[in-house]
Amino acid sequence: MAPSGSRSIKRGCQRVLYWIPVLFIAVIVAWSYYAYVLQLCIESIEDTGEKVVYLLAYHAIFIMFVWAYWRTIFTTPMNPLKEFHLSHSDKELLESENRGESQQEILRRIAKDLPIYTRTNSGAIRYCDRCQLLKPDRCHHCSVCDKCILKMDHHCPWVNNCVGFSNYKYFMLFLAYSLLYCLFVTATDLQYFIKFWTKGLPDTQAKFHILFLFFSASMFSVSLASLFIYHCWLVCKNRSTLEAVRAPVFRHGTDKNGFSLGVSKNFRQVFGDEAKYWPVPVFSSLGDGCSFPTCLVNMDPESPTGSNSASKSAAEGRHQFPSKPLRESQSRLLTSTPSWSETESAADKERKGATNPGMTIENEA
Numbered sequence: 001m002a003p004s005g006s007r008s009i010k011r012g013c014q015r016v017l018y019w020i021p022v023l024f025i026a027v028i029v030a031w032s033y034y035a036y037v038l039q040l041c042i043e044s045i046e047d048t049g050e051k052v053v054y055l056l057a058y059h060a061i062f063i064m065f066v067w068a069y070w071r072t073i074f075t076t077p078m079n080p081l082k083e084f085h086l087s088h089s090d091k092e093l094l095e096s097e098n099r100g101e102s103q104q105e106i107l108r109r110i111a112k113d114l115p116i117y118t119r120t121n122s123g124a125i126r127y128c129d130r131c132q133l134l135k136p137d138r139c140h141h142c143s144v145c146d147k148c149i150l151k152m153d154h155h156c157p158w159v160n161n162c163v164g165f166s167n168y169k170y171f172m173l174f175l176a177y178s179l180l181y182c183l184f185v186t187a188t189d190l191q192y193f194i195k196f197w198t199k200g201l202p203d204t205q206a207k208f209h210i211l212f213l214f215f216s217a218s219m220f221s222v223s224l225a226s227l228f229i230y231h232c233w234l235v236c237k238n239r240s241t242l243e244a245v246r247a248p249v250f251r252h253g254t255d256k257n258g259f260s261l262g263v264s265k266n267f268r269q270v271f272g273d274e275a276k277y278w279p280v281p282v283f284s285s286l287g288d289g290c291s292f293p294t295c296l297v298n299m300d301p302e303s304p305t306g307s308n309s310a311s312k313s314a315a316e317g318r319h320q321f322p323s324k325p326l327r328e329s330q331s332r333l334l335t336s337t338p339s340w341s342e343t344e345s346a347a348d349k350e351r352k353g354a355t356n357p358g359m360t361i362e363n364e365a
Helices: 002-018 020-042 048-074 088-096 100-111 168-199 206-237 243-246 263-271 304-315 328-334 340-355 357-364
Strands: 140-142 145-150 154-156 161-163
Touching: 002 020, 020 048, 020 168, 020 206, 048 161, 048 168, 088 100, 168 206, 168 263, 206 243, 206 263
Parallel strands: none
Antiparallel strands: 140 145, 154 161
């Protein structure tokens, strides 16, 4: 009883410690609200029009920032579906085998009907011993959360949560609105910061809040800008932080661009198809987090690219991917919502067809 009791106390202490970075951010944000609203806008700004504009713009950004931060913290990370978990009989069969190759044969049989394309560095099926499941593509086990997280990006101490499929959009919006918040505070506080040094402000406690508000907002702007730009690059490339550090391994080998479908489709995979939901911290990402379309799957063997890839793979002794169906929610990315250039070319074809109906009928025949 004593060892289990000590472990539970240790876990409880760890949970409390994990909230310290979040508490630190909350204190900083609360102080910045007090310093900007009360000390700067109400106490220091004399022009009523300027004061009203600053307060309205500030509160609009502040609400979106806090909303996105809240959703990033308290959105539960998604775990693999039941179909990826081993059944009781499969667990017993796997545990009865001592040889690694025999265990891999069992795992390959189970994975045959699942949309799994990635492998370990040695080419084996990705299996989590702790969760006893086959890892879906882009899924990783988090040692802090002690569970497998779908499309895990990283475990962020500043939100005390895993950033993955269920809250990656919220995390991106949190970075965007927090950067906008800091830039807005820095820009509007600048003239009063200058007045502080030129003795243009009265000797009150407000000037010290204005001074430290400018310094803290400008310093946070630099760090947030670098982090936001990096994650924008990841979204455009359709990579997670883990995949940027170590590229995913497919059956044909390592490919850092294996999940990239082009900038537009990569962006919509995270933010969704409807633009009205892009700036709002509500879930609109495409798919279920367990399967992802990839440029390496279901390639057209009749196309020049497909035939060249097939001949190249055959020459190098590589195996092509099995033709597994993608989930409907993810297959839409490969077929729906054409780009602007595709839409324009389709419209040109329609106009040509209307001009030359005989040619169109002959082509269709």
